Amino acid sequence: MANLAPTFVSPPSGSCRGSLRTSRISAIKLQGRETEQTRLNLGSSSRKKQGLRRNASKENPGLMQGIRKDEFKTAEQTEGYDSFNDMKQRFLTFKEKKYLENLELYRRLAQSQAPEFMVIACADSRVCPSVILGMEPGEAFMVRNVANLVPPFESGPSETNAALEFAVNSLKVKNILVIGHSCCGGIHALMSMENADEDNSSFIRNWVIVGKNARLSTREAASHLSFDQQCRHCEKESVNRSLLNLLTYPWIEEQVMRGNLSLHGGYYDFIDCTFEKWTLDYYKTISRGNKDMIAIKGRSFWS
Numbered sequence: 001m002a003n004l005a006p007t008f009v010s011p012p013s014g015s016c017r018g019s020l021r022t023s024r025i026s027a028i029k030l031q032g033r034e035t036e037q038t039r040l041n042l043g044s045s046s047r048k049k050q051g052l053r054r055n056a057s058k059e060n061p062g063l064m065q066g067i068r069k070d071e072f073k074t075a076e077q078t079e080g081y082d083s084f085n086d087m088k089q090r091f092l093t094f095k096e097k098k099y100l101e102n103l104e105l106y107r108r109l110a111q112s113q114a115p116e117f118m119v120i121a122c123a124d125s126r127v128c129p130s131v132i133l134g135m136e137p138g139e140a141f142m143v144r145n146v147a148n149l150v151p152p153f154e155s156g157p158s159e160t161n162a163a164l165e166f167a168v169n170s171l172k173v174k175n176i177l178v179i180g181h182s183c184c185g186g187i188h189a190l191m192s193m194e195n196a197d198e199d200n201s202s203f204i205r206n207w208v209i210v211g212k213n214a215r216l217s218t219r220e221a222a223s224h225l226s227f228d229q230q231c232r233h234c235e236k237e238s239v240n241r242s243l244l245n246l247l248t249y250p251w252i253e254e255q256v257m258r259g260n261l262s263l264h265g266g267y268y269d270f271i272d273c274t275f276e277k278w279t280l281d282y283y284k285t286i287s288r289g290n291k292d293m294i295a296i297k298g299r300s301f302w303s
């Protein structure tokens with residue numbers, strides 16, 4: 001299969017050490033506040049984990065007693081810190097500083113929305129498109145999923161293409177922006193699969209397999225690089241694959257063909273705080289006659 005974006009093969013600009021990149025689910029509490037590091041699990045079911053916990057309980061009852069006690073604390077209140085009280089203060093600040101000071105805007109938005117952008121970004125807590133790109137309420141219709149993937153039309157309904165259908169056919173957005181990012185746990189999970197057909201019990205596996213062609217082309221184009229470097233390559237390759245998948249939806253391709261809709265890729269590197277943006281060149285892409293090849297234009301690098 002042809003490589004989608006050979007120029008993306010480059011050493012990583014930073015390290016993903018300490019980010020979500022292994023196959024366990026755990027929560028790390030730092031200094032009494034909920035700093036949570038989520039890790040994706042491909043191999044074990046929750047039932048397996050319960051079994052492991054029972055085994056651990058037999059080995060060290062004192063330790064497990066402490067864990068059970070912690071589990072029975074209310075989720076929002078731990079060691080005197082109420083995260084929802086903090087959230088309440090942030091909401092009231094938003095109301096005072098944003099909502100009430102822009103009352104006309106919010107009253108118009110209460111009647112209808114007409115966003116210019118549809119954004120598809122990863123569920124990763126560090127990405128936050130509204131924050132990093134300064135998108136205010138009403139500016140972007142947004143869907144976030146693991147690894148910011150767009151399944152092809154033939155995959156059938158999902159929440160991602162349901163959102164696309166509404167954004168394109170009802171809201172008539174002008175731009176769809178798919179944003180990949182550094183240290184993506186979903187892409188790491190995709191690249192870690194030994195066999196795409198084995199063990200279909202994991203929801204994560206069954207979702208990220210949408211990007212299997214990006215994994216395949218990454219392995220072909222970047223096999224000489226380290227595994228971490230291949231993941232960096234696939235983080236961008238999967239964005240391009242999603243842009244091509246967008247064209248498999250007839251109502252999206254029609255709008256692109258008519259010049260009413262543009263498809264863009266983006267890559268947010270939160271190690272260096274840089275953003276790369278590019279646009280699919282529709283006519284060059286279709287003129288190549290290869291559904292696995294993308295032509296891009298207008299690449300820019302924001303640093």
Ligand SMILES: [Zn+2]
Pocket residue numbers: 122123124146147148181183184185186187
């Ligand atoms: Zn991600």
